Amino acid sequence: MEVDDVAEAVAERLSRQQYLRTHRRFVFLIEEAVLWYRMFAPEVHREQLLHLEAVTRGAFSQVTLGVILQRADRGGYRVRESFEIIDDGVVAIELLSGYLRLTHPDEVAMYREAWRRLHALAVVGGQARALIAAARQSLG
Numbered sequence: 653m654e655v656d657d658v659a660e661a662v663a664e665r666l667s668r669q670q671y672l673r674t675h676r677r678f679v680f681l682i683e684e685a686v687l688w689y690r691m692f693a694p695e696v697h698r699e700q701l702l703h704l705e706a707v708t709r710g711a712f713s714q715v716t717l718g719v720i721l722q723r724a725d726r727g728g729y730r731v732r733e734s735f736e737i738i739d740d741g742v743v744a745i746e747l748l749s750g751y752l753r754l755t756h757p758d759e760v761a762m763y764r765e766a767w768r769r770l771h772a773l774a775v776v777g778g779q780a781r782a783l784i785a786a787a788r789q790s791l792g
């Protein structure tokens with residue numbers, strides 16, 4: 653990624669935070685392993701983790717962050733891609749080349765079931781914050 657692209661990407665992500673301050677409710681699930689991925693310098697990673705900790709403390713009152721434990725028994729179940737369920741009738745799937753939107757009720761139902769199963773494996777609040785803090789403390 654070019655330096656100019658990084659500044660533009662950061663500005664775009666910050667502008668998206670306005671959506672988190674609306675009347676809508678958001679529930680995000682992330683895998684515990686992503687807390688440990690070091691895509692950028694430790695100081696950038698630390699800031700990202702501090703932001704996630706703030707989210708678990710209620711920085712955005714309408715946002716819940718769940719962390720799916722690495723050691724969770726998935727019963728052979730795994731997700732193959734990142735996805736969002738939008739207003740119960742649309743699923744957006746993030747692909748390498750862009751986004752795919754599903755609206756067929758049977759397909760949406762499959763992703764709702766995947767969400768239900770993943771959500772059952774996640775921890776929130778203080779438990780999620782402890783996992784985030786452990787990753788942040790590992791940065792030194």
